[in-house]
Amino acid sequence: MASDRLQHFRDRLALPLIAAPMFLVSGVELMVAACRNGVIGSFPTVNCRSTEQLEAWFTEIEARLRQHEDHTGRKAAPLCPNLIVHRSNARLEQDLAVLLRHKPEIVITSVGSPAPVLKPLHDAGALVLVDVASIRHAQRAAEAGADGLVLLTAGAGGQTGWLNPFAFVRAVRAFFDGVIVLAGGISDGRALHAAGVLGCDLGYMGTKFIATRESMADERHKEMLVDSNADDILLTTAFTGLQTSMLKPSIVAAGLEPDDLPARGAIDIGKDIDVDARENRPKRWRDIWSGGHATSGVTDVMAVDDLVARTLAEYRDAGGR
Structure with a gap:
């Protein structure tokens, strides 16, 4: 079973947890902090402006984790890139080539069928997890040969x-x-x-990692999560055409009315994945911020070290080992 392959690195995990890959949030500092604390660190490869920067990220993260391992004698948790396999990702082949050179132990694929990348990733030794949002999607990913499924359920951010x-x-x-x-x-x-x-091998934690000192998120985004709760999360198709969980206060701050948004994908606030705005109008993900129902659990902005330590104590108190 694919879950048996988790045993290869289970003893390196402080918790059965993945720091979820988040656009414009997950970067080098967050990955290093998560992995050295025994949490699988994941990041979208499109967070890098180019394939060359992706190569540089891998090189830096791997070097810093080796230093940590040499200093502590403890092997870090795996680094897990998230590959967008949709045709809109013009860098797919180039980013895949970087992954194959660095041979990550785990890869997450999102927004499309994993079939084209499964064989090369498997040949490189990667455990491939696939994002799915419905039972039919899960069945198709399983039939394609996915090693694992990330179940996107009600309450997830983004x-x-x-x-x-x-x-x-x-x-x-x-x-x-x-x-x-x-x-x-x-x-x-x-x-x-x-x-x-319930029967899961691992969990995603995203929203609480946004509100960490090491995340790349705008400081206003972090503070907005602290000041908000689950009632402030809006599930809407207005910005991406897909069901997306967004923070209502960020929608208001962008000059829009959360209760009077147009239909599916009607708001064009920048479909490019470039971090820099080309105009002064609001940009999706830069000015309209995501958050999940876990927003109610965000009480302060903290270091990843402290977040993992607190989560581990809670996990053990609940009976986890």
Whole structure:
């Protein structure tokens, strides 16, 4: 079973947890901090402005984690790049080539079928996890040969699914014996433990990692998460055409009315993945900020060291080992 392959690095994990890959949030500092604390660090490759920068990120992260291992004698948790496999990613082939050179232990694919990249990634020794938002998507990914499935459930930040996590996990576990990762609403160690009881091998934590000192998020985004709760999260298709969880206060700050947004994908606020705005109008992800239902659990901006230590204590208190 694919889940057996987790044993190759399970003893390197402080928690069965992935720091979720987040656009414009997950960068070098967050990856280094997560991995050296025993949390799988994941980042979208498109967070790098170019394939050359992606190469540089890998080189720097790997070097810093080796230094950590040499100093402490403890091997870091795996680094896990997130590859956007949709045709809109013009750098897919080039980014894939970088991954194949660096041979990451885990890779997450998103927004499309993983079929074109599965064989080369498997040949390089990677465990391939695939984002899915419906049971049909999960079935197709399993049939394609995915080692694991990241279940995007109601409550996940950014582009997400709508299914209840209890129903989704149990339905997928009925036909899939590989790795299952629960994404959506995990805000503390007790929730992470509950995901394991439900039948998941790993959990995603995204929103709370946005509000860390090491994340690349705008400081106003971090403070907005502290000041908000789950009632401030809006599920909308207005910005991306897909169901996306956004912070209402950021929508208001951009001069829009959360309760009166146009139809699916009608707001064109910048479809480019360039971080820099070409105009002064609001840009998706730069000015309209994501957050999940776990926003209610964000009480302060803290260092990753402290967040992991707190989550580990909560996990153990709940019965996790």
